Every structure is written in C-alpha cells, then in structure tokens.
Amino acid sequence: MYHTLAFEDASRAADFIAEITARPEHLPRPQCQSLQVFGILTHGSRADPRAQRHRFMLPTKPKRPITSNILKSLIDLFPDTIVELSLHFWNVLSLPKKVLETIGRLKNLRALRLGHELQERAQALRERDPMLFPFYHDSDDEEFHEEIRQHNQRIAFEGMLGHDNFDNERAPDDMNPVDSKIDHDCLKSLIKATRKLTSLNLTDLNPVCLATKPMKLELACHQFLAITQLEISLEGESAFRLLDLSIILKRTFKVLALHDHWGGWVDTHGAKLVPVFENLGENLEGLFITNKSFLSPIIKFKFPKLQVFKTVFWKGSIAEFLQNPILSSSPIEVLALQSEFIDTPKEQKFRVNPFANLPLLRRLILYEANPTYVLPPAYLHACKSQGAELIYIGHLDSSNVSLFMSL
Incomplete structure (x- = not known):
C-alpha cells in the first residue's frame, strides 16, 4: 500500500510500471491513494534542462519528461484506490482522449x-520571462487548438495500432514556446469526466488558463458535478475565467481559496471579483485569502453560511477588522490568522474583546506557527472570554484547505 507516489522522470516511471506489471498474478494488486506526476510533456518543445534545476542547485542529469502513455500506464495501475491526483505540465496542459478516459x-x-x-522557483516568474514562463499569452487561437486536436488524434490512432512505445514516444517540437497555452477542451473534459470530484486545485496554473470565451458546459453536466472546493491563483488577470467557473460550480460550491502571491493583481482588478461572489455567496462556507485587498470590493457583502475564514493581512486593529459586515454578519466559527502578523496590543489588555463581533466563534487558528510561538496574553484572555479554543498549525499544513475546513 502506497500512501503517496511521486514521479518526475520518465525512466524511473517506466521502470516502476514494468516492475509492477511483472508481479505474479497471485500477489495482491498494489494500492496508492495519492499520485503526483511532474514534468508531463504532451505538446511543445522539450523542457530546457537549465529550467529543471533551482539556480542554487548543483548541475544534475536532466530528467526525461513524462509522456501521455507513461501517465496513462501509471494511473492504470491504481484504478480503484487513487483519491488524489496531481498533474504538473511543461508547456501545454493537454491530454489525449485515452488519458482523459482513464482518469x-x-x-x-x-x-x-x-x-x-516552475511556478515559484525563480525570479523569472516576477519578470514574466517568456523563455521560462510561456503561459501569459492567453488569447483565443483557433489555429493552436486545431494543432492540439490533430496531435491528440495522432496519439489516439497510434494507440489503436498498438504503437504505445515509451522509448520512442516524444512530444511534437514544432510549437513556439512563447505561444504555449492551455488545451481548454482538455480542461473542460477533465471537469466533466471526474464526476465524483469534490476538490479542484488550479493554483499552480499561471495564469488560470481557461478559455477567454465563456466556458460553456452542457446543462446535464452541471447537474452531475460534485465539486465543492476550488483553489485558484489570480495571477494573470483571470477573473473572467473564474466567473465562468463560479457559474458552472454554483450548485455544489462551498469553499473558495484565492491566491495572489505577488499582491499586484487584486489591487488593480479586485472589483472584477464582485460577480464571482454574487454567484457563490449564498452557499459559501469557507473563504481563504492571501491579500487583504480581496475584501475591499465585497466588504459589505453578507454570506449567510460562511463558517471558516482565513487571511494573512488586515487593515487597522484586529477589532476593527472583525467589525466589517462581511465577517460580523456571517456565522464565523473558525478564524485563521497568520501568527507572524498578529498585532500585539499597545496596552496589556484589549479595550474591547475583538472577538465579540463573532458570537459563534469556537476556534482561533494560528497558522505558520513555530514550535516556540506564544500568543500574546491579550489574545489568550480574549479567547478564554469568548470560549474559543486556540489551535496552532505549523508551516507544513498551513496551506491545507481541507484540514482547516475539518476543524
């Protein structure tokens, strides 16, 4: 039984596949709950070996990219036990039909x-270096999508002929890396194919490469989707695409985690989030944000089911922050604050208990807390007065949205 398996090199993955498939039939089938596959290359130029290493690491032998056939074979090993699937791509996020069907x-x-x-592995991300990060060009390109369609069609035809050869398979190299994009049809097919999916994490897509046209799915598909949790990065000015997702997921949606690691997107485009929250607000139970500016355009919104709220920064004192209608009018039960940014009161005690505006509060979570971290006495007293339990969470689990929702 494997809890987690991670692959980033085709040679190692092929060896593992061969080892498992060669096992005697009388032995129990292997099991894996979490499968993580990195360095997938199904379309576009082979990854630059220099981009496969952190700039401070010693030179190492370049890894062979994972092909679609290898990915399919890995997934086929664990059809009944995979609960979590993580796929990271070089160049284009694109999968042929046979892999989509397997998933x-x-x-x-x-x-x-x-x-x-390479989402956050180098300074080039901030500089939008097209040689390393060719994902910002997100225009509607029919020629590109036709190229993707023909490429996947060739793979499907070769598969029917039995030509699935790990050693000879290679991605097409006739694509300009500056124009690398997302196969939008592939992404839509993934959402439709995985009907039992409850959590979708797109934070490592940069930008959120959904179609610039409205992302229309059949009405029947909407009725079968089960996604309740979405994690997404807003770098790349992607509110339009996020709005499409909010429409698609409105019926089942409960938890939204928004990331803006560099802090510039929300300051400029935060108002574009208003229709997203108008779509999701009625059923929203958990909201996770990394930038205080996320709240500015929706500060007076009322979310009747919002129980879990997590943030990093806030304006003014904690008491003033919790007075905002978005929080004070919501049934907040769990409040998560980053330990590093807790503001110590100027006096030994708060003049007013800052948590008084959250009458249903039952847990205060301090995340990214070091083992030696101690909450200021005024906060300890405020928690005790409110009857709220204090929970510390270390760096390792600070991004685990499901964990916060379960507390």
Whole structure:
C-alpha cells in the first residue's frame, strides 16, 4: 500500500510500471491513494534542462519528461484506490482522449490538482520571462487548438495500432514556446469526466488558463458535478475565467481559496471579483485569502453560511477588522490568522474583546506557527472570554484547505 507516489522522470516511471506489471498474478494488486506526476510533456518543445534545476542547485542529469502513455500506464495501475491526483505540465496542459478516459474511470478520485512547472522557483516568474514562463499569452487561437486536436488524434490512432512505445514516444517540437497555452477542451473534459470530484486545485496554473470565451458546459453536466472546493491563483488577470467557473460550480460550491502571491493583481482588478461572489455567496462556507485587498470590493457583502475564514493581512486593529459586515454578519466559527502578523496590543489588555463581533466563534487558528510561538496574553484572555479554543498549525499544513475546513 502506497500512501503517496511521486514521479518526475520518465525512466524511473517506466521502470516502476514494468516492475509492477511483472508481479505474479497471485500477489495482491498494489494500492496508492495519492499520485503526483511532474514534468508531463504532451505538446511543445522539450523542457530546457537549465529550467529543471533551482539556480542554487548543483548541475544534475536532466530528467526525461513524462509522456501521455507513461501517465496513462501509471494511473492504470491504481484504478480503484487513487483519491488524489496531481498533474504538473511543461508547456501545454493537454491530454489525449485515452488519458482523459482513464482518469474518468478512477472510482474514488476526489481531489485533482493541475499546474505548470516552475511556478515559484525563480525570479523569472516576477519578470514574466517568456523563455521560462510561456503561459501569459492567453488569447483565443483557433489555429493552436486545431494543432492540439490533430496531435491528440495522432496519439489516439497510434494507440489503436498498438504503437504505445515509451522509448520512442516524444512530444511534437514544432510549437513556439512563447505561444504555449492551455488545451481548454482538455480542461473542460477533465471537469466533466471526474464526476465524483469534490476538490479542484488550479493554483499552480499561471495564469488560470481557461478559455477567454465563456466556458460553456452542457446543462446535464452541471447537474452531475460534485465539486465543492476550488483553489485558484489570480495571477494573470483571470477573473473572467473564474466567473465562468463560479457559474458552472454554483450548485455544489462551498469553499473558495484565492491566491495572489505577488499582491499586484487584486489591487488593480479586485472589483472584477464582485460577480464571482454574487454567484457563490449564498452557499459559501469557507473563504481563504492571501491579500487583504480581496475584501475591499465585497466588504459589505453578507454570506449567510460562511463558517471558516482565513487571511494573512488586515487593515487597522484586529477589532476593527472583525467589525466589517462581511465577517460580523456571517456565522464565523473558525478564524485563521497568520501568527507572524498578529498585532500585539499597545496596552496589556484589549479595550474591547475583538472577538465579540463573532458570537459563534469556537476556534482561533494560528497558522505558520513555530514550535516556540506564544500568543500574546491579550489574545489568550480574549479567547478564554469568548470560549474559543486556540489551535496552532505549523508551516507544513498551513496551506491545507481541507484540514482547516475539518476543524
């Protein structure tokens, strides 16, 4: 039984596949709950070996990219036990039909994470270096999508002829890396195929590469989607695409985690989030944000089911922050604050208990807390007066949205 398996090199993955498939039939089938596959290359130029290493690491032998056939074979090993699937791509996020069908057959898949390589591994991300980060050009390009369609069609035809050869398979290299994009049809097919999926994480897609046209799915598909939790990065001015998702997921949606690591997107485009929250607000139970500016355009919104709220920064004192209608009028039960940014009161005690505006508060979570961290006495007294339990969470679990929702 494997809890987690991670692959980033085709040679190692092929060896593992060969080892498992060669096992005698009388032995029990292997099991894996979480499968993580990095360095997937199904379209576009082979990854630059220099981009496969952190700039401070010693030179190492370049890894062979994972092909679609290898990915399919890895997933086929664990059709009944995979609960979490994480896929990270070089260049284009694109999968042929046979791989999409394989993922769709996973009986217990509940969490899907999709992303690109090198999201935060170098300063080039901030500089939008097109040689390393060719994902910002997100225009509607029919020629590109036709190229993707023909490429996947060739793969499907070769598969029917039995030409699935790990050693000879290679991605097409006739694509300009500056124009690398997302196969939008692939992403839509993934959402439709994984009907039992409850958590979708797109934070490592940069930008959120959904179609610039409205992302229309059949009405029947909406009725079968089960996604309740969405994690997404807003770098790349992607509110329009997020709005499409909010429409698609409105019926089942409960938890939204928004990331803006560099802090610039929300300051400029935060108002574009208003229709997203108008769509999701009625059923929203958990809201996770990394930038205080997320709240500015929706500060007076009222979310009747919002129980869990997590943030990093806030304006003014904690008491003033919790007086905002978005929080004071919501049934907040769990409040999560980053330990590093807790503001120590100027006096030994608060003049007013800051948590008095959250009458249903039962837990205060301090995340990214070091083992030696101690909450200021005024906060300890305020928690005790409110009857709220104090919970510390370390760096390792600070991004685990499901964990926060379970507390």
